[in-house]
Amino acid sequence: xxxxxxxxxxxDLQALxxxxxxxxxPGFDLQCEKLTKKGITCTRVKVxxxxxxxxxxxxxxxxxxxxxxxxxxxxxxRSLAAxxxxxxxxxxxxxxxxxxxxxxxxxxxxxxxxxxxxMMAIHLLGIEKFYASSVTDGTGTVESAHGVLPVPCPATVxxxxxxxxxxxSIPQEMVTPTGAALLKTLVPQPCRPPMMRxxxxxxxxxxxxxxxxxxVVRILMGTPSSGETDLVSILETNIDDMSPEIYGYVMDRLxxxxxxxxxxxxxxxxxxxxxxxxxxxxxxxDEARLAEVLLSETTSLGVRTSRSQRYCMERESxxxxxxxxxxxxxxGRFGEREKVAxxxxxxxxxxxxxxxxxLDIYEEVHRCYGR
Numbered sequence: 001x002x003x004x005x006x007x008x009x010x011x012d013l014q015a016l017x018x019x020x021x022x023x024x025x026p027g028f029d030l031q032c033e034k035l036t037k038k039g040i041t042c043t044r045v046k047v048x049x050x051x052x053x054x055x056x057x058x059x060x061x062x063x064x065x066x067x068x069x070x071x072x073x074x075x076x077x078r079s080l081a082a083x084x085x086x087x088x089x090x091x092x093x094x095x096x097x098x099x100x101x102x103x104x105x106x107x108x109x110x111x112x113x114x115x116x117x118x119m120m121a122i123h124l125l126g127i128e129k130f131y132a133s134s135v136t137d138g139t140g141t142v143e144s145a146h147g148v149l150p151v152p153c154p155a156t157v158x159x160x161x162x163x164x165x166x167x168x169s170i171p172q173e174m175v176t177p178t179g180a181a182l183l184k185t186l187v188p189q190p191c192r193p194p195m196m197r198x199x200x201x202x203x204x205x206x207x208x209x210x211x212x213x214x215x216v217v218r219i220l221m222g223t224p225s226s227g228e229t230d231l232v233s234i235l236e237t238n239i240d241d242m243s244p245e246i247y248g249y250v251m252d253r254l255x256x257x258x259x260x261x262x263x264x265x266x267x268x269x270x271x272x273x274x275x276x277x278x279x280x281x282x283x284x285x286d287e288a289r290l291a292e293v294l295l296s297e298t299t300s301l302g303v304r305t306s307r308s309q310r311y312c313m314e315r316e317s318x319x320x321x322x323x324x325x326x327x328x329x330x331x332g333r334f335g336e337r338e339k340v341a342x343x344x345x346x347x348x349x350x351x352x353x354x355x356x357x358x359l360d361i362y363e364e365v366h367r368c369y370g371r
Contacts, residue, residue: 001217002182003114004204006121007032008043009221019120020113022070026050028109030117035205038214042203045117047110057103059087062112071120078119082181089158089177111178118182127221130186131193131229134164140171156180162284163190170210189284192309194229196222229311232260233287237300238267240275247276250297257293258286313339320368324350327365340369 087098155177206215313332
């Protein structure tokens with residue numbers, strides 16, 4: 001379905017076939033057709049596999065096939081990353097090292113074509129970044145090479161990790177391990193798309209008919225209109241029984257651990273006690289480590305966490321030559337608007353070294369940048 005949506009965006013089918021032909025995988029052909037699902041015109045892709053070309057493979061065999069082909073380095077890297085995710089998930093579930101996992105459905109020729117085909121199609125389209133915020137799956141059970149499995153499948157859940165998942169009452173599998181691995185490789189962390197100008201829309205069709213919705217995958221392709229978005233974790237804890245002098249040390253530890261921002265808010269808590277709310281902004285990968293700092297370095301007994309989307313100006317660092325020396329500046333852009341922020345540390349060092357008011361240095365930096 002993902003490959004169908006990418007072809008629906010305008011990928012040249014013959015160019016894709018030529019690229020996949022370098023994998024030295026005989027016995028398959030890509031067929032593409034237009035059809036309608038619940039009134040939506042979409043593209044369905046079928047990987048036609050000749051009889052006798054359905055071998056099961058280990059991870060090392062798949063890696064060898066992909067690496068020995070003539071695909072671009074980026075396509076090889078992404079394809080191998082997707083297969084590695086599947087191997088690690090299956091290994092965790094079955095209690096084996098990833099290298100020992102014997103792929104069944106995923107190791108078959110059509111699955112290899114699906115994964116490498118998607119990554120090659122992305123390369124042909126020139127897509128630079130992907131965004132996705134959640135996935136939808138069904139319920140019930142599904143037949144597999146390992147027997148009957150619950151839906152969502154164990155490997156799918158393991159691969160998606162912290163991706164929000166909506167479970168519907170539809171008694172069918174709607175997210176496969178291969179689809180989950182493709183999504184997770186392209187979008188390591190769930191995130192909403194930025195403000196963008198949509199240029200193309202692609203719909204990829206599945207084979208099943210769903211009772212209340214079109215069984216399609218949709219990809220929106222466009223250009224960000226301004227700025228960028230990313231996902232941040234917010235850690236909060238309320239403290240009413242700690243010496244004020246410790247907060248400075250805690251803030252230093254949090255920033256050293258990767259916090260994007262830390263701030264304190266005066267509050268009144270239970271029994272009308274004055275206290276402090278400590279709030280930490282960080283990247284999701286740093287969340288657990290910074291929560292541990294709060295629990296070990298403060299009197300807090302618990303930390304609240306949440307995720308939030310933020311809009312960020314496009315930023316770059318530059319150096320300005322002033323009459324007192326070089327000063328670094330942060331330059332932010334949002335559409336036609338530009339903001340310049342001198343680095344405080346550089347301005348402070350000059351002010352202390354030469355005995356100049358720090359505001360004079362800020363004014364000089366802005367004047368020099370604008371020349």
